[in-house]
Amino acid sequence: MKTAVKTKIRKTDFHPLLRIFVYLTVLVFTVLTLYPLFWLVISSLKTTTEFQRNMTGLPVNPTINNYPTAWRLAQFDTLFLNSLFFTVASTLLVILFSLMAGFAFAKIRSKATPFLHGSFVIGILLTLQSIMVPLFLMAVATNLYNTRLGVLIPYVGMGMPIGIYLCTEFIKSVPDSVVESARIDGASYLRIFAMIVAPMAKPVAVTLAILNVSGVWNEFMLVNILVSSDALRTLPVGILKFSGPLASDYGRMFAALTIGMVPMVVFYLIFRKQITQGVSAGAVKG
Template sequence: MDIHNKIPRGWRIYAQIFLILFTMITLLPLIWMLYSSFKLQGEIMLFPMSLPKEPTIRNYLQAWEIGNMGQSFINSVIYAGVGTGITVFLAIAASYALTKFGYKSSKIYYSIFALGLLITVNSVIAPLFILETRIGLYNTRLGVILPYVTFGLPMAILLACSYIKGIPDSLIEAAIIDGANYLQIFWKLILILSTPVVATIAILSFLRNWNEFVLVFILTSGQHMRSLPVSINSFAGRLNQDYGMQFAALTIGTLPMILFYIGAHNMIIKGFGEGALKE
């Protein structure tokens, strides 16, 4: 019997109303931000909720130039892309070793990685800043990417371990009998079979890295090293009240993530359904 037939009609109506209201609450501010970005400051102040009478792209041109958002966009792509790639590779490699090598210490290392979920960026940002300053990583891309990888690994390893643990040992044993070593098994077997969880980790890590603010804000000082979230933050303040420019900057930073999620949300669902929650 279809599970929907087991749910009372009244509850289904309430659920649909709730989802519609939740969608409206989520989308309306984004829509307001989008069309307000095409309005000049005076029109926003006089008619904040109305559609633009004379749409203009002036806000986007000024935001792009004043906020140096072209360079910030490139930095965000580098930080998020490289950090995600390293995180995925290390997570799959570590999970392969933790689940398939049979070491007695594997449970200890797994627990240590799990404890990493309890460590937040805010709790270690001060010593991290001092450390990077002393070893020469402050205000460098490497100094941003390494913390990205560090804070992303715990969750990535937990997801990868849950999936790789479900890969039959008989496949690995058959590959060993055929003459493959552990490195060949990793590249030609584990990575291929782990595609769903690799996609899940990659998408979640990329979204997290793209939206990260504190690490870049604290660990960089030059404008040429800033990411999009930090550049957007520079438009907000007592000395800058050009809301049209702020909305344009927010749209530039938000739109890529919305498009990315629209294109990748099916992969996220598939990855969780087929891999990340596999026992």
């Protein structure tokens, strides 16, 4: 499919001024993207005194002392572990539940499917804001406020709509004959799911994992309202608390922000292809 476009753009295709303008736009936007990130990193290598004297230049005496201090004060090991737990657990559950239900919706005939499947599709349009207050009140009423489970369940629920959508579409594209011949051989539906469908579904599982990991890892609001104890905070919540408006030690604040930024940037650079594909596949929303 991916043959390169052979007819290149010719010099005469666009007015030279237009070309220059386009070049400049792309360049300016790229510089604007990279410079603030660069400024963040070099600022984290300055002491607060140096930062106040020299806010934009390169550090004269670069120091990495801000990092251990910020790590300790913001309790980054707890934050990382919590973020890791919620991200991994919710992603695995979303993938499992979506594949299961997607298989049933796509391959088992039932009168309930249009209604059930439809209820998930509507969910693609719902946002966390519309359910934030009820979720908080429900968490308090069920004693799930300030518990791991109380955060994990909503994360799984919120990942379901797009998961169901993608999995149902994917499993529909598997030929019916695959399922039918296994049925004739006497396999139960659960066995077909475990032995045939789940192993085939790797591409959609990867897409879903990418979407869910980047969503949950960076998610802020839900943990912010459902958790008050330090022991359960995740990275975004902890980072905002540490380097929020009241932070006065700039060096440490920038170090904390850098620590918060690096994992996702590394994740992105490693899985660039998959993320790009996942994003465009997830954009079928609406």
